[in-house]
Amino acid sequence: MHAAPQGRRFLACYISKIMRTEIVHPGAEKLRYEIRQIVAIGKQIQALGTTVVWENIGDPVAKGEQVPSWIKEIVQETAAENSSFGYSPTAGLDETRAYIAYERNLEGGIQITPDDILFFNGLGDGINKLYSNLHQNARVIGPNPAYPTHSSAEAAHADAPHITYKLDPERNWEPDLEDLERKVKENKNIAAIIIINPDNPTGFVYPQQTLAKIVNIAREYGLFVISDEIYSNLAYKDSGMKKLASVIDGVPGIAMRGISKEFPWPGARCGWMEFYNRDKDERFDAYARSIINSKMLEVCSTTLPQAVLPKVMKDDRYYPYLAERVKAYDEKSKHAVETLSKIPEVLINPARGAFYMTLVFRNGALKNTQKLGLSPEAEAVIAPFLEHASLDQRFAYYLLAAKGICVVPLSTGFNSDRSGFRFTLLEPDRTKFTALVGTLRDAVQEYLRS
Ligand SMILES: Cc1ncc(COP(=O)(O)O)c(C=O)c1O
Numbered sequence: 001m002h003a004a005p006q007g008r009r010f011l012a013c014y015i016s017k018i019m020r021t022e023i024v025h026p027g028a029e030k031l032r033y034e035i036r037q038i039v040a041i042g043k044q045i046q047a048l049g050t051t052v053v054w055e056n057i058g059d060p061v062a063k064g065e066q067v068p069s070w071i072k073e074i075v076q077e078t079a080a081e082n083s084s085f086g087y088s089p090t091a092g093l094d095e096t097r098a099y100i101a102y103e104r105n106l107e108g109g110i111q112i113t114p115d116d117i118l119f120f121n122g123l124g125d126g127i128n129k130l131y132s133n134l135h136q137n138a139r140v141i142g143p144n145p146a147y148p149t150h151s152s153a154e155a156a157h158a159d160a161p162h163i164t165y166k167l168d169p170e171r172n173w174e175p176d177l178e179d180l181e182r183k184v185k186e187n188k189n190i191a192a193i194i195i196i197n198p199d200n201p202t203g204f205v206y207p208q209q210t211l212a213k214i215v216n217i218a219r220e221y222g223l224f225v226i227s228d229e230i231y232s233n234l235a236y237k238d239s240g241m242k243k244l245a246s247v248i249d250g251v252p253g254i255a256m257r258g259i260s261k262e263f264p265w266p267g268a269r270c271g272w273m274e275f276y277n278r279d280k281d282e283r284f285d286a287y288a289r290s291i292i293n294s295k296m297l298e299v300c301s302t303t304l305p306q307a308v309l310p311k312v313m314k315d316d317r318y319y320p321y322l323a324e325r326v327k328a329y330d331e332k333s334k335h336a337v338e339t340l341s342k343i344p345e346v347l348i349n350p351a352r353g354a355f356y357m358t359l360v361f362r363n364g365a366l367k368n369t370q371k372l373g374l375s376p377e378a379e380a381v382i383a384p385f386l387e388h389a390s391l392d393q394r395f396a397y398y399l400l401a402a403k404g405i406c407v408v409p410l411s412t413g414f415n416s417d418r419s420g421f422r423f424t425l426l427e428p429d430r431t432k433f434t435a436l437v438g439t440l441r442d443a444v445q446e447y448l449r450s
Helices: 034-047 069-079 094-106 122-132 148-158 177-186 208-221 282-296 303-314 318-340 376-386 391-403 430-449
Strands: 117-121 139-144 164-168 190-196 224-228 253-258 270-276 346-348 356-361 420-424
Touching: 034 376, 034 391, 069 303, 094 117, 094 270, 094 303, 117 122, 117 282, 122 148, 122 224, 122 253, 122 270, 122 282, 139 148, 139 177, 164 177, 177 190, 177 208, 190 208, 208 224, 270 303, 303 318, 318 346, 318 356, 318 430, 356 391, 376 391, 391 420, 391 430
Parallel strands: 139 164, 139 190, 190 224, 224 253
Antiparallel strands: 117 270, 253 270, 346 356, 356 420
16 A cells, blocks of 8 residues: 655545555656646746746737637627537538538548548547557657647557657758658557648648658558648648648548637637548558547537538638738748847747747757846746756746746757747737847847856
8 A cells, every 4th residue: 555645644634545546547747738837937927027928828819819800700600500509410510521521622632521520629639539549559659849739648648758750950840751760660569650730839841742751651661640730721821731631642641630720719629630541451440430439428529610610611701811820920930030040059940830930959058057137036936946947948937037938948848859949920919029039039149148
């Protein structure tokens, strides 16, 4: 029997017995979401009277982007229909899945039917089901830096560190395909390769040739490919964005999409999977069915956003609206590169899609003696966290405490072996965005020279 942990003894005298068996999943420690965890420190800084700029969260609505009134009107009209209050079929509303399949097939590439589509309560739910239904020995290799919902859920599912291939900041974030293939070859448990396209946190868009090579590796070693395409409609003009469907050919694959970032409507909790080539591999088909069955246990996903989806996407105003947003992100990304690339100790690549950018510190640039000037009160808030902080976490804490800018450190936030941080291109006010990037530049320089 386990001894009662220190500090719990008082409680222990009121409950007759402590847990007779271990109840914590072995992978529980692997679940980390620094993107939100840093908020606790930010709140303490805010309580000191500092205005905090929340650059940690990828929610366009929270950052002040206005959802167009015509989208709100469609939501209002749809919410007024009685059927929007009911359950929907487990896989999703028939007409919505028919629309998605129709739209997908128009783009060319693999052709799918509504039965190849499965809705979730946000893609976060889909990601959870993806890994929790995978055989415990089967591993998914993912990019480094990694989006933590994928890397944590994969690590927790296997109770082992997430296996990654490198996205190279020295080569505009192109994936190191030799590294990928070597790891796939060496580790027979790798069953799938995941890409995030456009990528979070780098803004990288996989060129078609690179995608085709990844599909070829999957074909050669008997793997399936997962492509998280939640940002696919936010790829910039001339980025060369291609969906997995266009290159997957006969290889089993899963594309993951959603409306959180596009509409943007993250509060709707609405995302979906598209299964490709279930008929080509019996085990892949059984795995896909297990995901559908696990969704069945929950009855269904949110109905209202599914009912809204085709009405918004079919509207003539939808794609021009997206083009306008994407143009603004592209311009802000170029401005950020222009400003931040002047610092010799950092690497910064323009985003080609989505609304994130990652600044990387060159190796050796960060030291655990560097600082930014702080008030004694702000110093007291971050002091307890500094002792065990990684070098980029240390920078992020100083930036938060000194300038009130909350960014996500690359090493702890995105499972990366490089130091750096992610910030967003979401600030809609250009003057404020320019000021933000200028403050970032000055803070990085001040910190590195301290
Ligand atoms: C790459 C990626 N996939 C999935 C998600 C989760 O999206 P959802 O709001 O649909 O759960 C996010 C959210 O930030 C994301 O960045």
